[in-house]
Amino acid sequence: IQLTQSPSSLSASVGDRVTITCRASQGVSSDLVWYQQKPGKAPNLLIYGASTLQSGVPSRFSGSGSGTDFTLTIYSLQPEDFATYYCQQVNSFPLTFGGGTQVEIK
């Protein structure tokens, strides 16, 4: 299953609302996960089951979607949110990741 993220990069300001999309080449039900990765660091789990916030993740992060189309929204972007975001489908093997979306400071 191929995952296509868009955009591949974006520039935004602190306080902006940011939306990242992830489209699967075939339906994955709600088996979609979002990770955040900062330079030189391991990825960090944000959302699983398409919309469930991982413990400790700020509530400004939100996920939605099912089937083939998914969205990660960051409400009121904070300085610590500048990073690369990846979606992953866990519906079937081989597990696959999207190509990533780099969120940069405008």
Add this chain to the structure above:
Amino acid sequence: EVQLLESGGGLVQPGGSLRLSCAAPGFILGTYAMSWVRQAPGKGLEWVSLVDTRNIGIYADSVKDRFTISRDNSKNTVSLQINGLRAEDTAVYYCAKGRGGSYPESRTLDFWGQGALVTVSS
């Protein structure tokens, strides 16, 4: 506190072998599925392999027949044996813990190690 500590990375010649290990001080690894995910320099994430709680391994097509994942619950470790290394295997290899032992939690990675760099070059 959950910690995952990878070891065994390094510089290897093409065709060579390497064994990566992941130790898990602080939690009992045996009840969770564990995965390896790699990231080539400047590139995105690529899932490599998963071992379930029964020690059954599942692999990406790109590494099947060359990589072997295993777990030793008595030592609380997971390993990845890598044979027939190619230049395109150069990457940071992350060990990651599944949220649980069965689908879909097993495939959702809630804790990651800091990674082990594998460089394949002559």
